[in-house]
Amino acid sequence: xxAKTRFVIPIVVFAxxxxxxxxxxxxxxxxxxxxxxxxxxxxxxxxxxxxxxVSLSPGDFSGRVWLLNVWASWCVACRAEHEVLxxxxxxxxxxxxxxxxxxxxxxxxxxxxxxxxxxxASAVDADGKAGIDWGVYGVPETFVxxxxxxxxxxxxxxxxxxxxxxKIIPLVKTLKENKA
Amino acid sequence: MRTLLLIxxxxxxxxxxQAVIESRTFTDPAQEERYKALINELRxxxxxxxxxxxxxxxxxxxxxxxxxxxxVGGASDAEIVDYMVSRYGDFVLYRxxxxxxxxxLWIGPFVLLGLGVLGLIIVIxxxxxxxxxxxxxxxxxxxxxxxxxxx
Numbered sequence: 001x002x003a004k005t006r007f008v009i010p011i012v013v014f015a016x017x018x019x020x021x022x023x024x025x026x027x028x029x030x031x032x033x034x035x036x037x038x039x040x041x042x043x044x045x046x047x048x049x050x051x052x053x054v055s056l057s058p059g060d061f062s063g064r065v066w067l068l069n070v071w072a073s074w075c076v077a078c079r080a081e082h083e084v085l086x087x088x089x090x091x092x093x094x095x096x097x098x099x100x101x102x103x104x105x106x107x108x109x110x111x112x113x114x115x116x117x118x119x120x121a122s123a124v125d126a127d128g129k130a131g132i133d134w135g136v137y138g139v140p141e142t143f144v145x146x147x148x149x150x151x152x153x154x155x156x157x158x159x160x161x162x163x164x165x166x167k168i169i170p171l172v173k174t175l176k177e178n179k180a
Numbered sequence: 181m182r183t184l185l186l187i188x189x190x191x192x193x194x195x196x197x198q199a200v201i202e203s204r205t206f207t208d209p210a211q212e213e214r215y216k217a218l219i220n221e222l223r224x225x226x227x228x229x230x231x232x233x234x235x236x237x238x239x240x241x242x243x244x245x246x247x248x249x250x251x252v253g254g255a256s257d258a259e260i261v262d263y264m265v266s267r268y269g270d271f272v273l274y275r276x277x278x279x280x281x282x283x284x285l286w287i288g289p290f291v292l293l294g295l296g297v298l299g300l301i302i303v304i305x306x307x308x309x310x311x312x313x314x315x316x317x318x319x320x321x322x323x324x325x326x327x328x329x330x331x
Contacts, residue, residue: 029228030228032268032271033269033271034269035265035266035267035268035269042267102238128238128239128242132243132267133267134267135267137225137226137239137268138225
């Protein structure tokens, strides 16, 4: 083995390691890709939080771009996300539907009264069954659904203000233009 | 004697604490075996390095419940696994399926092993060759002279 290759081999090995570990650093193992992307939104039929007689289902919003936000009053990260959702609601570009996941309705109502209500409506998923159908595993989670009822995007964890402006709002706008 | 009694009573109290997983009653022992196998094969998404059997997370509890209900309802193992995969993706499986996206995962280690063995063979061959030609005629004479001096 010549002296040159003797030096080159460790450097090449090191470079490959750096590339792999570098890619590893940018990935978040907590973010599991959703199998629902570009698939029809799973159905549910659940009572609305504020009026239990009204039943909510994803079909109610067909023909519109809308967001499904999974939240609960016991979820600390949801509190952090709440202001961002209110900002999105003020933009008034798409209805936000809440999926109140494994929560007590009284707690949920109090929470919205205290912090403000960005949701057009919230569906009560008391036993978490709809959550399972939507593949929810970490609250909060947010789905963007297009006019045809196809899930276009899933965000796991709280949406930050940057993510709202850089990703969610542009996406909703593009989806709305696509139809026109 | 008193300490022994105390230890025994403490051990009695600790029994329920070990029963993290809720008890399920099966009418059919084969069904119970299938249930155990399934919850050992399915991953909990909240605490990602645990399976459903080990995890005490709320979601794991719900998914165990779902597995149980489907089993008792007569679903096959494949149906239950499909149910989970269609909602949570291949990630719920501790043994991911063999397909194009998981190809590096399955054959990667063998490729690396092959490369390692290949590298080893090359290094060993090269070393043998240099060892064979290590001594020139002049050197061999020198060695012989040195050995003769010893005698």
